[in-house]
Amino acid sequence: MDLIQVNNLEKRYSNSGLLALRNLSFTVKKGEFVSIVGPFGCGKTTILNLIGGITDNYKGSIRINNESPSEARRKRKIGYCFQKSNLLPWLNVLDNVLLPQKITNIKEDNEKAIELLKIVGLEDYASMKPYNLSGGMQQLVSIARSLVLDPEILLLDEPLSSIDEINRPKMQLKLLEIHKRTRKTTVMITHSIDEAVFLSDKIVVLTPRPAMVKKIVNITFLQRNEDTIFSKKFINYAKIIKKELKNGQNN
Amino acid sequence: MDKIIKILLTFSIFFLIWYFVVTTLKIPNYILPNPIEVFESLNTNRSVIITNSLITLYEAFLGFFIANSVSVLIALGITFNKKIENTIMPFAIILETIPIIALTPLLVIWFGPGEYSKIATAALICFFPSLVNVLRGVKSLDRDLVAFFKAYSANKIQLTKMLIIPSILPYLFAALKVSSSLAVVGALVGEFIGANKGLGFLIISNYYTLNIPLVFASIITSSLVGIVFYYAIHLVEKRIITWTTTID
Numbered sequence: 359m360d361l362i363q364v365n366n367l368e369k370r371y372s373n374s375g376l377l378a379l380r381n382l383s384f385t386v387k388k389g390e391f392v393s394i395v396g397p398f399g400c401g402k403t404t405i406l407n408l409i410g411g412i413t414d415n416y417k418g419s420i421r422i423n424n425e426s427p428s429e430a431r432r433k434r435k436i437g438y439c440f441q442k443s444n445l446l447p448w449l450n451v452l453d454n455v456l457l458p459q460k461i462t463n464i465k466e467d468n469e470k471a472i473e474l475l476k477i478v479g480l481e482d483y484a485s486m487k488p489y490n491l492s493g494g495m496q497q498l499v500s501i502a503r504s505l506v507l508d509p510e511i512l513l514l515d516e517p518l519s520s521i522d523e524i525n526r527p528k529m530q531l532k533l534l535e536i537h538k539r540t541r542k543t544t545v546m547i548t549h550s551i552d553e554a555v556f557l558s559d560k561i562v563v564l565t566p567r568p569a570m571v572k573k574i575v576n577i578t579f580l581q582r583n584e585d586t587i588f589s590k591k592f593i594n595y596a597k598i599i600k601k602e603l604k605n606g607q608n609n
Numbered sequence: 610m611d612k613i614i615k616i617l618l619t620f621s622i623f624f625l626i627w628y629f630v631v632t633t634l635k636i637p638n639y640i641l642p643n644p645i646e647v648f649e650s651l652n653t654n655r656s657v658i659i660t661n662s663l664i665t666l667y668e669a670f671l672g673f674f675i676a677n678s679v680s681v682l683i684a685l686g687i688t689f690n691k692k693i694e695n696t697i698m699p700f701a702i703i704l705e706t707i708p709i710i711a712l713t714p715l716l717v718i719w720f721g722p723g724e725y726s727k728i729a730t731a732a733l734i735c736f737f738p739s740l741v742n743v744l745r746g747v748k749s750l751d752r753d754l755v756a757f758f759k760a761y762s763a764n765k766i767q768l769t770k771m772l773i774i775p776s777i778l779p780y781l782f783a784a785l786k787v788s789s790s791l792a793v794v795g796a797l798v799g800e801f802i803g804a805n806k807g808l809g810f811l812i813i814s815n816y817y818t819l820n821i822p823l824v825f826a827s828i829i830t831s832s833l834v835g836i837v838f839y840y841a842i843h844l845v846e847k848r849i850i851t852w853t854t855t856i857d
Contacts, residue, residue: 438760440756444751444753461763
């Protein structure tokens with residue numbers, strides 16, 4: 359069942375008049391982890407903002423379980439995790455996780471927040487302020503926060519971009535584990551091909567601006583663990599994506 | 610403790626130099642009294658000085674409170690409507706360029722010789738520096754955090770309460786610190802003209818009778834009032850703003 363349907367999407371930036379997206383179509387099945395990769399400035403974040411109902415004024419259609427993105431956003435069906443962790447420095451970790459409940463006037467559910475912190479492995483840090491946590495830990499809190507309203511869809515905008523190379527694989531495994539445990543339909547933007555191949559069931563490769571779909575690559579692994587990245591299959595997938603990105607740029 | 614000893618030592622050296630200059634050069638006390646005469650005057654007139662200090666502090670505090678409240682309201686207004694800035698800022702700059710001493714007689718005419726004109730003087734002197742600081746806070750709001758709140762359909766009240774006010778707190782405290790000492794100056798200037806109470810009145814009336822030790826005692830007290838006001842805000846800031854850091 360397709361949970362997200364994007365059809366012939368076209369977006370022009372209102373302030374500059376630049377065409378950002380053209381004739382863009384793809385679908386995301388329920389429970390699927392889909393990554394969007396493309397060159398810098400091709401409009402990846404714009405796609406995420408459109409799906410998330412944060413930006414509007416577009417041509418074509420986006421349906422989320424047969425609803426418009428803004429309807430889905432109002433019904434709290436979407437969880438957001440931005441490039442920056444966006445934690446409020448004056449609140450402790452627990453209160454940061456509870457923030458979407460506060461904003462949407464839902465009774466704060468401490469147990470649920472603690473449960474989510476357990477999933478991301480940070481339950482012992484609940485009373486700490488964000489500045490006591492590393493960048494990676496802050497991003498995990500941000501992921502826990504994006505799940506607190508129990509959304510159907512999770513939108514991740516380069517969630518690991520600020521994590522160093524040494525800690526990235528650990529964080530990728532963590533993301534994989536979170537996805538396995540929550541089975542949330544996830545759309546992630548990333549610049550890292552390896553990250554996309556490792557985490558995704560499907561990768562949407564975009565052309566440079568105006569972004570169009572260059573290729574959709576389905577990814578299947580029997581199992582994913584820290585050795586997956588050394589497998590032949592993984593390397594082949596990465597090669598295909600790189601080739602498609604390169605072709606897109608040459609065209 | 611080390612810091613307190615250093616401060617005490619600096620002041621002791623300052624008073625010693627002052628004492629030796631006055632006694633060696635035999636400067637008459639109607640020109641420059643020595644520190645012992647000043648402290649004697651402080652001790653003899655302590656009840657008068659304390660009563661008048663409290664009046665000055667009260668006027669300064671109210672002026673300070675009004676100026677900072679108005680600044681915060683204007684800054685919040687500007688957050689949601691940029692046009693307010695273009696309307697208000699030219700007036701604020703004009704107000705800032707007029708010397709407060711030139712406005713004080715007019716304030717006495719408009720608000721009367723009582724405490725209101727002094728409160729108005731204190732408020733006017735605090736207003737611009739406070740507005741500039743708070744505006745800086747509003748303008749440095751994190752766009753990504755605003756986007757986060759909008760993603761969850763936060764309304765303006767939630768945005769103000771949960772994001773804008775806590776975000777501008779470090780800037781607001783900077784404004785409060787700057788205006789705390791300015792407010793005392795404003796109240797004193799106000800009391801120089803058409804007043805019969807307050808430290809400013811004490812300074813000006815004793816200046817006419819050449820009771821210079823009491824003038825000095827009043828000046829030192831007004832400085833102490835400013836310092837106490839400043840450090841009271843500093844202490845509150847340290848308790849509330851725990852998420853910012855300094856190089857030391």
